[in-house]
Amino acid sequence: MLFVQHLPSELSRQSASALEPSTGLLPTLLTASVLAFALAWLSSVGGVGGGALMLIAFTALYGLQVALPTHTLTQLASNGRRAWFNRHAVQWRVITWYALGAVPFALTGGLLLPYVPVEPLKRVLGGFLIVTVFWRRFRPPRAVPADKTFAAVGAGCGLASALFGAAGPVAAPFFLVKGFIGSAYIGTEAAASLIIQLTKIVAYGAGSLLSVHVLQLGLALTPAVVAGAWLGRRTVARMHAQALVLVTEAGAAVAATLLLAGI
Template sequence: MCPIVVLFIQHLPGGIPRQSAPFLEPSAGLVPALLTASVLAFALAWLSSVGGVGGGVLMLIALTALFGLQVALPTLALTQLASNGGRVWFNRRAVQWRLITWYALGAVPFALAGGLLLPYVPVEPLKRVLGAFLVVTVLWRRFRPAPAVPADRTFAAVGAGCGLASALFGAAGPLAAPFFLVKGVLGSAYIGTEAAASLVIHLTKIVAYGAGSLLSVHVLLLGLALTPAVVAGAWLGRRTVARMNARTLVLVIEGGIVVAAILLLAGI
């Protein structure tokens, strides 16, 4: 953890707002909180790089516990920007850019709308709806092993749903994962393409959070402090994926979807 960043956050006028981070009221508690967040960011960036899903949901839980939801959501967007950017770069030769173009057509406007609506929308009931949908998608894949392959243009609708869900819940990688798998995007192509799709959403969310006054100096500094950890996790994940076969990778991805679904259904 960068000591300069820590000291700068501690000496900002007023420190970290009490309503945003009650856990960190004493400035002495900031350093261990940032160290904890960095370790978790590294581990979950690795998890996202291996399975493509799950890391964002778990990171949101950790950041919320440490800093409060209003700080956690925009901070997660910044850390995911670094994590997904690293995954795209490490897998850049395998990214399916045509799918990303269609995905972005739906994701950008809906992520922007979701980011602006975040302060006004009750997200708890919607979390459970999303969790139930994820369970259905996994069961559907298991009981219908040869589903129809979606057309490229279908990913505009997938992007719209993911953009809105990500802006409201913090992460929506599990929602897109089944569609990429059915499309036959596997291995490094899956990891890089899913990361590029997420990158589109996180860039849009950052703009929306900024317009909604959620992107404070405190959040920017927290995101900066966690960036080295998430990039390192993405790099290690790329090396891990290179040693996995396609079947194992699909099982890991589906496992991540199920974990994310359970957490959403539990309202976490």
């Protein structure tokens, strides 16, 4: 998983040409489309992991300054599609509480980014995820969290997304503890992520990061993301509920390991 580190200084080091299409645009775009398709499928099946890996791939192909807003645009398509496919199972009351925390903290995180020591926080977050996954696996909680608890979950996820670039694994353990599985988990997690992505789009627009090139890339990659989400929905329909839980927990564990490794 790639999480954003020292963003302002890194962006300032990148030249303005990073925002312009390269001469090898078509091969790179084809590679990005294949990766976007595969990782959108992964997100649709497990709910976490695919979006973060997509950010890694886009950064390798386009550089951080282009990758961040492009990733956000494609995640709008991916999460919007997953939320729509599973709209009848989305837990809207939980989403309402989640949004109350997520929106203001995502905006606040964007403002605090230049002043926060990201590296130590990454390892704290990784440790938290590891403990959460193992605790749920070996000491299942007896009490189901109340809906209003997700205001705090949303606040943490909004802040993590603004500071690190992705926050799906943070929310996943809480949705699982709440008892969401199958379409309820996939749809609710997608709707929650969509709220944060929309908030980040506002921030990127205010920061002039949504260049014409970024918008073109986002539009070009959207069909691959939508196709991956569609295939993922069909895969979920054939999977046992327990298998979905295992995939989700594995994704959170991998994300935690990468965080602890400083990736």
